[in-house]
Amino acid sequence: MHQHILHTETINAMIPLVQRIADDLESAFETAARVLRAPSYEGLDEAIADNLDGVQRYVRELEELGGTLRSYEPVRVDFIADVDGEIGYVCWETGDEEAIRFHGARERCEGLVLSA
Numbered sequence: 001m002h003q004h005i006l007h008t009e010t011i012n013a014m015i016p017l018v019q020r021i022a023d024d025l026e027s028a029f030e031t032a033a034r035v036l037r038a039p040s041y042e043g044l045d046e047a048i049a050d051n052l053d054g055v056q057r058y059v060r061e062l063e064e065l066g067g068t069l070r071s072y073e074p075v076r077v078d079f080i081a082d083v084d085g086e087i088g089y090v091c092w093e094t095g096d097e098e099a100i101r102f103h104g105a106r107e108r109c110e111g112l113v114l115s116a
Contacts, residue, residue, distance in 0.1 A: 021061050075094045
């Protein structure tokens with residue numbers, strides 16, 4: 001999938017939708033993990049498949065917005081962004097009101113905090 005370079009304003013405008021998708025993703029992931037830890041798998045094949053399909057669907061929704069899922073717990077999403085002429089990733093994590101961390105392609109999400 002080809003990703004577009006976004007601006008932080010565009011990313012931040014999408015955060016309410018990203019948060020809703022992340023909530024659904026976390027729920028589907030937790031359910032899938034709980035099902036996989038069940039002591040008996042009898043009759044669980046369909047439940048596992050349904051939950052994993054849900055996880056994949058939510059990941060695709062994030063990708064359609066231009067994000068790349070980096071973590072399930074917590075949900076962490078990177079967006080390719082242009083910040084003051086530098087191309088890198090703007091990182092959003094569950095609970096963040098805005099995408100405020102910026103890092104280069106070879107760095108992790110604990111990068112620079114964008115100024116307000």
